[in-house]
Amino acid sequence: MSTTTAQTSAPVSKEDPVKTARRSRRRGETSLAGSLVSHGVLTVASLIALFPIVWLLYLSLGPDKDDYLHPGGIWDKMTFDNYTFVVEHTKFFDWLKSSLIVTLGTTFIGVLIAATTGYAVSRMRFPGYKKFMWVLLVTQMFPVAVLMVPMYQILSDLKLIDNYFGLILVYCTTVIPYSAWLLKGYFDTIPFEIDEAGRVDGLTPFGTFFRLVLPLARPGLAVAAFYNFLTAFSEVAFASTFMLSDDKYTLAVGLQSFVSEHDAQRNLMAATAVLIAIPAAVFFYLVQKNLVTGLTAGGTKG
Numbered sequence: 001m002s003t004t005t006a007q008t009s010a011p012v013s014k015e016d017p018v019k020t021a022r023r024s025r026r027r028g029e030t031s032l033a034g035s036l037v038s039h040g041v042l043t044v045a046s047l048i049a050l051f052p053i054v055w056l057l058y059l060s061l062g063p064d065k066d067d068y069l070h071p072g073g074i075w076d077k078m079t080f081d082n083y084t085f086v087v088e089h090t091k092f093f094d095w096l097k098s099s100l101i102v103t104l105g106t107t108f109i110g111v112l113i114a115a116t117t118g119y120a121v122s123r124m125r126f127p128g129y130k131k132f133m134w135v136l137l138v139t140q141m142f143p144v145a146v147l148m149v150p151m152y153q154i155l156s157d158l159k160l161i162d163n164y165f166g167l168i169l170v171y172c173t174t175v176i177p178y179s180a181w182l183l184k185g186y187f188d189t190i191p192f193e194i195d196e197a198g199r200v201d202g203l204t205p206f207g208t209f210f211r212l213v214l215p216l217a218r219p220g221l222a223v224a225a226f227y228n229f230l231t232a233f234s235e236v237a238f239a240s241t242f243m244l245s246d247d248k249y250t251l252a253v254g255l256q257s258f259v260s261e262h263d264a265q266r267n268l269m270a271a272t273a274v275l276i277a278i279p280a281a282v283f284f285y286l287v288q289k290n291l292v293t294g295l296t297a298g299g300t301k302g
C-alpha cells in the first residue's frame with residue numbers, strides 16, 4: 001500500500017510594496033515629502049522673521065538720511081559713520097545707563113513681588129484670594145492715556161518726577177499683574193509636598209519659599225524676568241512723560257530725538273535701533289535656556 005504525499009506551496013504575496021513600506025514605518029516618523037514641506041515652511045518663516053532685522057541693519061549703513069528712499073544705492077557706499085556719530089556725538093551712553101537702571105530695577109522688583117504674590121495665591125487659602133487675582137487683571141484694562149494724569153499727579157506729590165525710582169514704580173504697576181498670574185500657574189505645578197517637607201525640617205514659610213520653591217521655579221522666573229525686561233526696555237509713553245532731563249532719557253525715548261517736526265535722521269535712527277537691540281539680545285541669551293520650559297510648564301496642571 002503506497003502513500004501519496006501532496007505538497008502545497010505557500011501562496012506568493014502580491015501586496016503593494018508601497019503599503020508595506022508605509023506599515024513598516026515607525027510611529028512618529030514622517031515621510032520624505034512631509035519632512036521637506038515642514039522644513040520649507042520653517043525656512044520661509046525664519047526668513048520672514050529675520051528680514052526686518054537684516055533690513056534695519058542694511059539701512060543703518062547708509063550715510064545719508066534719505067537713503068531709505070533709494071535703498072539700492074546703499075550697497076556702493078556702506079559706512080559705519082552712523083554708529084560713530086551716535087556713540088560720540090549723542091548721549092547714547094547716558095540713555096543706556098538710564099535704561100539699564102530702570103529696566104533692571106523693574107525686573108528685580110517686579111519679579112520679587114510677582115513671585116511672592118503668585119506663591120501666596122497658589123499655596124494659601126485666604127478670604128477673597130480668587131477675587132484678588134481677578135482684580136489684578138482688571139488693573140490691566142485701563143489704557144495708558146487714562147492712567148497718565150493720575151500717575152503724574154501721584155509722582156509729583158511724592159517728588160518722583162524725573163526720578164528713576166518713580167519710573168520703576170510705574171512700570172511695576174504694569175508688569176506685576178501679568179507676572180503674578182504667570183508665576184501662580186507655575187507654582188501650581190510644584191508639588192505641595194515640597195512645602196510640607198520644608199515645614200518638617202523647621203523652615204519658616206519664607207524659608208521654604210526662598211530655599212526650596214524658588215530654585216524649582218527658575219524657568220517660570222526666567223519667563224517673568226524676560227517679560228519685565230522687555231516691557232520696561234521698550235516702553236515710551238511713561239518714560240517720555242515722567243523723565244524730563246535729556247540725560248535721563250531711556251533708549252526708547254532717546255531714539256525719538258532723531259525725528260522732529262521738520263527733519264528725520266533715519267540713518268542715525270536705524271543705527272541707534274541696532275545698538276539698542278544688543279542689550280535685549282544679551283539678556284535673551286542669558287535666560288533662553290529656561291524660556292521654553294517656563295512658557296509651557298504653567299499649562300501642565302489644571
